Amino acid sequence: MDQANSSMAEFQESQTVTLEWTVRNLKQLFESSKGEQKSKVVKSAVFGGGRWQVLFYPNSGHEGGGFISLYLSCEPTSDEKEKAMNGKWQREGLYKFTFELRSLNKSTSFNTKEAYNHAFSWKTANWGWAQFARRDAVYYAPNTVRLQDAFVIVCQITSSPSPPVSSINVQSVPRSLMASVGSLLDDPIYSDVEFVIPPRRRGGKTRKIYASKRLLSGRAEYFQTMFSSGFAEGASLGADLVEDDSDYMNAHDDSDEEDAELEDMTWEISSDAGVVVKVEDVEAAPLIPVPPPAANAPAPAVLGPAKTAVVVRDMAYATYKAFLYYLYTDTIVFAPLKSQFMFSSPSASFAQTLQLPTSSDGAPLHSPGIGVTGRSDSRRGWLKNWEAAFPDRPVPCSAKAIYRLADKLDLAELKARAAKAIYRLADKLDLPELKARAFTHITKTMSIQSVPFELFSGFSAAFAEVRKVQMDYALQHWSEIRTSESMKQVLSELRSGRYPGYEEVMHQLLGFLEYRAPTSEGGGSESGQEGLGGVGR
Known part of the structure; x- marks a missing residue:
C-alpha cells in the first residue's frame, strides 16, 4: 500500500478551464462611467460547468477612477450549497487563475496578471484586482480598440495538482x-x-x-x-x-x-x-424477543x-x-461532525479553518454568502434547519x-x-x-479547533488511514493546536475515558516533535518551543 502511494505521489494532474470573453460596446461602457465613482458591474456568462463567472468594472472607483477592475467569481454549485454548514459553503482545493486583456484579433496584449493558491468560499467568493489596468491604456490610447469598440478578456483557471484518478464511466442523470x-x-x-x-x-x-x-x-x-x-x-x-x-x-x-x-x-x-x-x-x-401476535388481532395488511x-x-x-x-x-x-460544535473560540476564524491565503496579487472582493441552512450553534439545530429546507430527503x-x-x-x-x-x-x-x-x-x-477532539477519539484509533491524515495536520499546525482551547479541553477530560486513543496517538505525536532551545534574539521568552521534526515520515 505504501509503495502504491509513493508511486502515485510521483504523478500529479490538474484541470484547467479557459474563458475567452469578447466585450463589445466599449464606447458606451467607458463614456458612461467617467469620473471617480465606481461603475456598475458587467458580468460574463457562467462557465466551467456553472462554477465560475468573470466580473468586469469599467471604472474601479480607485485613484480618481483611472482603472478598470477584474474579478473571478465563484458560483457555488447546488451540491456545495447542500453541504454548507450554517450557509458557509466552500469549494474544495486551491486555484491558480490568470487574467489577460487582448485586442479583438488577439495580436496585442494590454495587461496580464496571475494569482496563486486561492481558496473560494462563502466568505471570499470573489478574487481579483481592483486596479487591473489603466482605462487610458486599454481603451482611449489604442486606436484599434476604439475603432473595433471591443476587446477580449481571457480568464484561465487551474486547480491544484492531485494524484491522477482512474477513468470512471459516468453518465449524467x-x-x-x-x-x-x-x-x-x-x-x-x-x-x-x-x-x-x-x-x-x-x-x-x-x-x-x-x-x-x-x-x-x-x-x-x-x-x-x-x-x-x-x-x-x-x-x-x-x-x-x-x-x-x-x-x-x-x-x-x-x-x-x-x-x-x-x-x-x-x-x-x-x-x-x-x-x-x-x-x-x-x-x-x-x-x-418478539411476542407472537394475538390470534384475534390480525396485523394490518x-x-x-x-x-x-x-x-x-x-x-x-x-x-x-x-x-x-x-x-x-x-x-x-x-x-457536520460534533467536534465542529464542541468549542467555539472568538479567535478561531473561519478563514483559519479554510486556510485562506492572503496575497497582494489577488485581493478578495467580498460578496454575501450563499447557503441553504440557517445559522446554528449545535449539530441538532443544523439538522433541523436542513430538514426544514429539504423535507422530502432523508x-x-x-x-x-x-x-x-x-x-x-x-x-x-x-x-x-x-x-x-x-x-x-x-x-x-x-x-x-x-x-x-x-x-x-x-x-x-479538519480545523485547529476540531482536530484535537478527532485525533484522540476512538474512531480515529480504529481507522489508521483517518488517523494518519489527522496526525499530519496536527504536526503542520502543532504550534497553534498545542495552545488551543480545544486541546486544553481534551486534557481536562482525559479521566472521563472519552479519548481512548490519547495514549497511543500522543506517544506517536511526540515522536515527531523536537525541542528547540530559545535563541538569544526574539521576544525574550525563557521557555523552549516545540518544532516539527521527523522529516520523511
Whole structure:
C-alpha cells in the first residue's frame, strides 16, 4: 500500500478551464462611467460547468477612477450549497487563475496578471484586482480598440495538482429522474423487502424502511448475496459477514449520530413464510424477543407485494435510511461532525479553518454568502434547519457510521461521503466507493479547533488511514493546536475515558516533535518551543 502511494505521489494532474470573453460596446461602457465613482458591474456568462463567472468594472472607483477592475467569481454549485454548514459553503482545493486583456484579433496584449493558491468560499467568493489596468491604456490610447469598440478578456483557471484518478464511466442523470427514483424508497407498493430497526431505548418505537431487492442487489454485492435464491430457501449467509468490532473502541461515545451507533451490527432475516435466519456471531447478544401476535388481532395488511423482513440491529434509523437512499440515487449528505460544535473560540476564524491565503496579487472582493441552512450553534439545530429546507430527503447522517458500513459492503465511494457514521457503515459492509466519500468529508472538515477532539477519539484509533491524515495536520499546525482551547479541553477530560486513543496517538505525536532551545534574539521568552521534526515520515 505504501509503495502504491509513493508511486502515485510521483504523478500529479490538474484541470484547467479557459474563458475567452469578447466585450463589445466599449464606447458606451467607458463614456458612461467617467469620473471617480465606481461603475456598475458587467458580468460574463457562467462557465466551467456553472462554477465560475468573470466580473468586469469599467471604472474601479480607485485613484480618481483611472482603472478598470477584474474579478473571478465563484458560483457555488447546488451540491456545495447542500453541504454548507450554517450557509458557509466552500469549494474544495486551491486555484491558480490568470487574467489577460487582448485586442479583438488577439495580436496585442494590454495587461496580464496571475494569482496563486486561492481558496473560494462563502466568505471570499470573489478574487481579483481592483486596479487591473489603466482605462487610458486599454481603451482611449489604442486606436484599434476604439475603432473595433471591443476587446477580449481571457480568464484561465487551474486547480491544484492531485494524484491522477482512474477513468470512471459516468453518465449524467437528470435530477428530476433521481428524485423520482429516490421517492420509491420507503414506498411499500414498490418494495419487496422491509428493514426493521428495533428501538434503541426502552419504550421506543420500532421503525421500518421499505425497499426493492432488485435495486439493492444491483448496487451492492452484499445484498445480492443476501437476497439470492439460496437465501430465500433459508440458507445461512455465514458469520463472516459480521465482524468483531472490538477494535473500534467505544463507538457510542465517539458517535456523531443523534441516536448513537453501537459497535456490532447484526441481522435477523425472515420471509413472509415465517423462515428466520440469523446472521451474527455465535457469541453475539441474543435477539430481542418478539411476542407472537394475538390470534384475534390480525396485523394490518401492507400494500404491495409480499416482503422479506430484515431486522437491522445497532444501526441508527437515520444512518440506514441515508445509506439506502444512496444506493437508490448515488446521493448522500453528511451532517457536520460534533467536534465542529464542541468549542467555539472568538479567535478561531473561519478563514483559519479554510486556510485562506492572503496575497497582494489577488485581493478578495467580498460578496454575501450563499447557503441553504440557517445559522446554528449545535449539530441538532443544523439538522433541523436542513430538514426544514429539504423535507422530502432523508436527514443527513453521520459519516463515521456510513464509513464502517461501506467498508463492510465494499462500497468505496459511499465510504468517502459518510463522515463518521457512514464511515463505520462503509467499513462494516465493505463498500469502498462509499467509504471514500466519507473519508473525504471527515478529512476536509479538519480545523485547529476540531482536530484535537478527532485525533484522540476512538474512531480515529480504529481507522489508521483517518488517523494518519489527522496526525499530519496536527504536526503542520502543532504550534497553534498545542495552545488551543480545544486541546486544553481534551486534557481536562482525559479521566472521563472519552479519548481512548490519547495514549497511543500522543506517544506517536511526540515522536515527531523536537525541542528547540530559545535563541538569544526574539521576544525574550525563557521557555523552549516545540518544532516539527521527523522529516520523511
